[in-house]
Amino acid sequence: MTRAALITLNSCDDPVSNLTETVSLLHDAADGGADFILTPEVTNCISTNREHQDAVLYREADDITLAVICDFAALRQVWVLVGSLALKTDDVDGRFANRSFLISPLGKIAVRYDKAHMFDVAVSETETYLESAGYRPGNRLALGRTPFGVIGMSVCYDLRFAYLYRSLAQAGADILTVPSAFSAVTGAAHWEVLLRARAIETGSFVFAPAQTGAHREKHATKRQTYGHSLVVSPWGDVVFDGGVEVGVGFVDFDLRAVHDARSRIPSLLHDRVLEAPQ
Numbered sequence: 001m002t003r004a005a006l007i008t009l010n011s012c013d014d015p016v017s018n019l020t021e022t023v024s025l026l027h028d029a030a031d032g033g034a035d036f037i038l039t040p041e042v043t044n045c046i047s048t049n050r051e052h053q054d055a056v057l058y059r060e061a062d063d064i065t066l067a068v069i070c071d072f073a074a075l076r077q078v079w080v081l082v083g084s085l086a087l088k089t090d091d092v093d094g095r096f097a098n099r100s101f102l103i104s105p106l107g108k109i110a111v112r113y114d115k116a117h118m119f120d121v122a123v124s125e126t127e128t129y130l131e132s133a134g135y136r137p138g139n140r141l142a143l144g145r146t147p148f149g150v151i152g153m154s155v156c157y158d159l160r161f162a163y164l165y166r167s168l169a170q171a172g173a174d175i176l177t178v179p180s181a182f183s184a185v186t187g188a189a190h191w192e193v194l195l196r197a198r199a200i201e202t203g204s205f206v207f208a209p210a211q212t213g214a215h216r217e218k219h220a221t222k223r224q225t226y227g228h229s230l231v232v233s234p235w236g237d238v239v240f241d242g243g244v245e246v247g248v249g250f251v252d253f254d255l256r257a258v259h260d261a262r263s264r265i266p267s268l269l270h271d272r273v274l275e276a277p278q
Contacts, residue, residue, distance in 0.1 A: 002148040004036045004251050005029035006209040006229040008242045011040075012216040013047035015056055019065050021246070023072065029248045030076040035148060038081040038209040040229070041115075041156045041181040042098070045086050046215045048222045050134050053096065059088045066101065066109075074107025079146055083179025083209055084115065084155050086135075095136040100153050100179060102144040110146075114138025115155035116164065123185050131157070141167055149174035149255050152204070156180040159194050159208075162201060169202035170268055174258045176204045180225075181211035187226025192238065200236040202268065203261035205253055207231055212244050234261035 007025045011018045022043055029037045044065040047053050060066060065085055073080045082101040089097050098115040116139065118132035141164070144151040152168030152175065159178050168176060176198060182191050187210075199206040212227030229242030231251045242249045262268060 001252050001254050002036060003032075003034050004038065004207060004231070004253060005032060005034035006207065006231065006240065006242055006249050006251070007037065007039045008210055008212050008227060008229045008246055008249070009040050009043060010213045010215065010246050011042060011044070011046045011211060013045055013049070013052055013056070013218060015044045015065055018044055019068060022065070023068060025246075025248050026069070026072050026080070027076070030078055032248065032250055034078060034250060036079045036081070036146070038083060038177060038179065038207055040083040040209045040211045041179045042086050042211070043083055046181065046211065046223060047086075047217060049217065052218065053086065053134070054094075057086055057088050057096065059090075060099070063087060070103055070107040070109070073103040073105055077105045079103065079105060081151070081153075081177050081179065081207075083177075089136065091136055093136070096134055097138075098131075098135045098155060100142075100155050100177070102151060102153065111142050111144040111151075111153065113140075113142035113153035113155070115158060117157045117161055119157040123183055127183065127185065141171065143168065143171055143173055149205075149258075151175045151177055153177050156182060159198065162198065165198045165202050165204070166268070169204050173202075174204060174255050176202065176206045178206060178208040179210075180208060181223075182226045184224040184226045187228065191226055191228060192230065195230050195232050196236045196238065199232040199234055203234045203258055203265065205231065205234055205258065210242070212246065234258045
């Protein structure tokens with residue numbers, strides 16, 4: 001049996017302030033006996049202002065949030081999934097990376113994953129997003145091997161693309177991670193059902209730590225996120241719901257549930273290539 005801890009955050013546009021809160025919750029998670037701790041998407045900074053991001057974000061090698069969490073993982077001897085960090089890149093167009101990290105108990109980066117699908121949507125007449133204007137997409141799947149299972153990594157809007165999770169599961173993933181900052185509107189409509197679908201389709205555990213609430217920026221509150229960090233079993237049951245409050249929640253899990261679900265319905269072995277319609 002392995003104990004996981006999901007951290008729910010309400011990050012603002014100040015990475016230093018966010019780091020203080022995150023470290024406190026990381027220690028609470030370790031104090032609670034967690035072997036595997038997960039934080040949400042954009043743990044370090046939620047901002048809608050690109051100029052502000054240019055001023056406060058760093059490249060991976062210089063990012064203080066990443067450095068401190070690596071030190072924490074080594075100090076407390078735990079695995080940490082940093083849901084994602086907003087990071088500067090060397091791209092000629094100046095776009096950022098939305099990068100997830102799996103950190104080992106040695107404090108080393110075991111796996112990196114750059115969010116593949118950009119949230120370019122019009123939720124309503126008053127709520128639109130164009131993530132691709134500020135962030136560039138990744139183009140590689142990412143698997144992390146740990147003593148408690150193989151982790152397939154994703155971030156937020158990736159959740160709507162079922163082929164990604166099928167590919168991860170068929171490549172060996174037992175656990176799928178979906179750190180997110182889901183919109184309040186789409187979260188209420190689709191968050192739980194999509195997470196349950198991905199678990200059922202692949203016979204995998206799904207761990208989805210989330211941002212929550214109204215996110216403070218320098219001059220105004222710009223974003224609302226849904227919260228409800230979730231863990232879904234390989235059979236599709238919600239075994240943990242973190243609600244809408246900032247904090248830490250714990251789940252004990254056993255990978256025998258993955259074997260059981262996939263033995264009962266071995267759909268990962270039943271793919272067929274179909275001809276295109278005439």
